[in-house]
Amino acid sequence: MATETAELPAGPAVARRSPGRIALRRFLRHRSAQVGLVLLTAWVVLAVFAPWIAPYEPNELVSRARQAPSADHWLGTDHLGRDLLSRVIHGARISLVLGFVSVIFGLVPGATLGLVAGYAGGRVDAVISRLIDAMLAFPSIILALIIIATLGPGILNVMIAVGVASVPEYARLMRGQVLAARxxxxxxxxxxxxxxPARIMGRHIFPNANGPLIVFATLQVGNAILVGAGLSFLGLGAQPPTAEWGLMSAEGRDVLARAWWISTFPGLAILSVVVAFNLVGDGLRDAVDPRTRPA
Amino acid sequence: MTAPPLLEVADLRLHFPLGGGFAFGRRGTVKAVDGVDFRLEAGRTLGLVGESGCGKSTLGRAVVGLETPTSGSVTLGGRNLAARSRAERDADRRRMQMIFQDPFSSLNPRMTVGQTLAEPIRLHGLREGPGVAARVRELLGLVDLPEGARDRYPHEFSGGQRQRIGIARALACEPELVVCDEPVSALDVSIQAQIMRLLKRLQDELGVAYLFIGHELGVVRQVSDEIAVMYLGQIVERGAGRTLFREARHAYTRALISAAPIPDPRLERLRRRIILKGDPPSPIDPPSGCPFAGRCPVAIPRCHAERPPLERFGPDHAVACWRAGETPELLPILAQGAPARDGTSG
Incomplete structure (x- = not known):
């Protein structure tokens, strides 16, 4: 026993043993996370290099309208004769940016409110919590619609609306974590x-309370893309001739019987991005909190 | 004694209101600490024993400022902690540190040992630049941890090693008083002894005073110059370690002493235990008389009606019991006191 204190645990260089690195390793070994990451990486590459990858300009009239998928136009052409593949690839740019930006619009104020409410307690907490409750009383899509109605349509306003609508969820989640940690x-x-207090919150509470928040935010990116596309579908978001998936789906809905591809391919794009974020989110959740992992 | 003691606690009370809403029903009050007085000189150790829920931890937390007292005062070096400006309070916070019971939850899992130890040094400007790293090395040496521990995370250490890190963190502030809140209760018996020896050695080297909280009289006795026995938020008996073991006058103290087994079969066979009946009363609206009256084998009607004051029975001995003058004849106790034991539990 005399040597108990002299023994150090065996192990490799230090950085690899930090709790964050350990979680990262678990994440990278997670099967569904791997699938999600591959899918997501593919979309990010497509989005970043869209002008070089896409065969045509997104708004270029390349052919007759409503051409079925063919060797020239893999996904066919839309109701105006634009190449659908090029538009779907360019649409990834808008959707990914929309997803991330609206999550930041929700995460930053939400986490701050939750952190302050949970740490300060008392009256501060009571005021913030009632505010959160009031916002949670609206379904978030309704809340987003109200905000859009106030700000007017447009892609930036969609990001603000979707972000603000999710603020109470982040705040509630963060507050709960802080209450447990404090x-x-x-x-x-x-x-x-x-x-x-600022250092206690920043250095001691937040790093130990942010796991569920990161997971939720990741899942929320997919959700934000979905809601954003939904708002565009309704005509409240991106305006023609923008190559935005929700808007593209809407453009094909009147001709669904004759030209199914116009709505279907943007829809599938939305589906695959949302699924990718959900898979990554699930993997993160299991990596951050191994207890929920199936045996 | 002309200079003020390092720590003086006077008529300290911590009452917690019960019940959720502000309008629902009648709520009781938990009297976790109910009128406690003691003083502690620099470099000395006061042991605080009592069973779970007697308020000893709450008392320790109030001393360092983690709980706000309902009334009474905590005075550090002659300065009342409640009556100070914010800046003074922040400066004095450094002078009192705490060692926590659970070595697993008392270290930030996201910070390396080096970061944990360097933080207080930097916050208080105790060292500058390269001096910080040197001081971290010195602290690790003080608690017998190898230098390489600096770059490791808490989850890589055993319970005993973590407790050493917790001790080093407390010492990083260069405190005059350390509240040890059951620092060995969560550890293996063999490790307990090491930590107790370490605490004793650190006191000899650094002259720091301890308020040592524990529930095992045998463990507390090892480090304490004086021991206070707490029951239901009050100190029922107080005395130098040896005095207390030989001449305990409170029935509760006697029961505690008699509960400790003796590692000598001859003495152990002679040991007569005082078995207490029942549980301690709830600290919610406690009885008005002596808190121990309901379980005391020698209680008289007066005990249920009036709370006995803490009365002196010699230079280093005080008892709160109406029958303190008679208990030595009424209750058994081991004549020579239990031999010093090495951290083993009863």
């Missing part, structure tokens, strides 16, 4: 050794 002895110790 009574941990290491947080009390952090106060005792002289940390001020």
């Amino acid at each position: 009574t941990q002895p290491y947080v009390e110790a952090a106060w005792l050794v002289g940390n001020d």
Whole structure:
């Protein structure tokens, strides 16, 4: 027993043993996360290199309207004669940006509110929590519609609307995590050794409470893309002639019987991106919290 | 004693209101700590024993400022902690540190040991630049951890090693008082002894005072100059370790002493146990008389009606019991006291 203190755990270089690295390793070994990541990487590459990959300009009139998929136009042409494949590839840019930006619009204020509410407690918490409850009383799509109605249609307004509509969910999740973390002895110790509240929240509570938040945010990217496309479908988001998936689906809905591809391929694009984010999110969840992992 | 003691606690009370909403029903009050007085000199150790729920941890937390007292005062080096400005309070926070019971939840899992130890040094400006790293090395050496521990995360260490890290963190602040809240209760018996020896050695080297909280009299006795026995939020008996073991006058203290087994079969056979009946009363609206009256084998009617004050029975001995003058004749106790034991539990 005399040597108990002299022994250090065996292991490789330090960076690989940090809790974050351990979770990352678990994540990369997760099967559905791998599938999601491959899918997602493919979409990101398509989005970034869209002008070089797409065979035509997204708004270029290349052929007769409503041509079925063929060797010249793999996914066919739309109601105006634009190449659908090129439009779907360019649409990835808008959808991915929309997904990430609206999540940031929701995550940053939501997490901040939740962190402050959970840490401060008392009246601050009561006020913020009632605000959250009030917002949660609306279904988020209704909330987004109200915001769009106020701000007017447009892709940026869609991002703001979808983001703001998700603020209460982030806030509630963060608050719960903070409440659990703040009574941990290491947080009390952090106060005792002289940390001020900002440092306690930033360095001691947040890093130990953000796991579920990251998972939720990842799942929420897919959801935001879906809601954003839905709003565009309804005519409240992207305006013609933008190559946006929701809008493209809407453009084909009147001719669904004669030209099914116009709506179908943008729809499939939405589906695959959303599924990719969900798979990655599931993998993250299992990596962050191994207890929920199936045996 | 002309200079003020390092720590003086006077008539400290911590009452917690029960019940959720502000309008629903009648709510009770949990009197976790109910009128406690003690003083602790620099470099000395006061042991605080009592069973779970007696308020000893709450008392320790109130001393360092993790709980706000309902009334009473905590005075550090002559300065009342409640009556200070914010800046003074922040400065004094460093002077009192705490070692926590659970070594697994008391270290931030996202920070390396080096970061955890360097944080208080930087926050208080105790060292500058390269001095910080040197001080971290020094602290690791103080608690017998190898230098390589610096770049590791808490999850890589055993319970005993983590407790050493917790001790090093407390010492990083260069405190005058360390509240040890059951620092060995969560550890293996063999590790307990090591940690107790470490705490004792650190006190000898650094002159830090301990408020040592525990539920095992035998463990607490090892480090304590004086022991206070707590029951239901009150100190029922207080005395130097040896005095308490030989001359305990409170029935509760006697029961605690008699509960500890003796690692000598001859003495152990002679040991007569005082078995207490029942559970301690709820600290929600506790009885008005002596808190122990309901379980006391020698209680008289007066005990149920009036709360006995803590009365002196010698230079280093005080008892809160109406029958303190008679209990030595009424209750058995081991004549020589239990031999010093090495951290083993009863």
